[in-house]
Amino acid sequence: MVDTQNMEKNTATQILDVAQEMVRNRGYSAFSYADISKQVGIRKASIHYHFSTKDELVKELVKRYREDMMRACDRISQSSLDLDQQVIQFANLYRNGLESQQICLCAMLAADYAVLPQSVQNEIQTFFQVAEDWLSNLLQQGSDARLWTCHPSADQEAKGLIAMLQGAQLLARSQTNSTDTFEQMVYPLLKAKFSKP
Numbered sequence: 001m002v003d004t005q006n007m008e009k010n011t012a013t014q015i016l017d018v019a020q021e022m023v024r025n026r027g028y029s030a031f032s033y034a035d036i037s038k039q040v041g042i043r044k045a046s047i048h049y050h051f052s053t054k055d056e057l058v059k060e061l062v063k064r065y066r067e068d069m070m071r072a073c074d075r076i077s078q079s080s081l082d083l084d085q086q087v088i089q090f091a092n093l094y095r096n097g098l099e100s101q102q103i104c105l106c107a108m109l110a111a112d113y114a115v116l117p118q119s120v121q122n123e124i125q126t127f128f129q130v131a132e133d134w135l136s137n138l139l140q141q142g143s144d145a146r147l148w149t150c151h152p153s154a155d156q157e158a159k160g161l162i163a164m165l166q167g168a169q170l171l172a173r174s175q176t177n178s179t180d181t182f183e184q185m186v187y188p189l190l191k192a193k194f195s196k197p
Helices: 004-026 033-040 044-050 054-077 083-100 105-110 118-144 154-173 178-194
Strands: none
Touching (some): 004 054, 004 105, 054 083, 083 178, 105 118, 118 154
16 A cells, blocks of 8 residues: 655755755756656646745745754754863754855845745744754853853853854855865854864
8 A cells, every 4th residue: 555645745855955055056046846856756736735825835945954964953052062162063064064065054045035936035033043942052051161152141152153154154165175175164253153162
């Protein structure tokens, strides 16, 4: 007996995987259901069955991306790594995308923010807020343990650090060896700021 529910879930996941790669490489406006249809090998009508509109698809994409990011952050915080190494591991989440020449999904979408529907804008805002909250908590732990000082606050440091990582991804992506470029830009700054005294 064919498990149609499982097949549908697999197809939806495949659609999201392909769409995510396209958005992280090209942005919101530069992909269509026709592109996904060709790559997945299904009819456009099948994509509409799972995601009735492109906006619905992208909203689900951002939600899934946020959940994946939070799972990765939880793995970092539950690890036995020292706090300064946890900061490095957070930076690695941005570095790792460059290995396949991709930047953060939400950074790519933020470039198209003005043309996105409110529901997608809300998901992007939630992504950045959740990431900032997690990082702020980590930075505050280090500050409380007197490993480093946060100026003017852990919240502001978290915002600045995420902005730096997003910007470093963009700059590094244009270089021949993007991961090396990212490491050269980011890690000396992180080590100077967050390494143990």
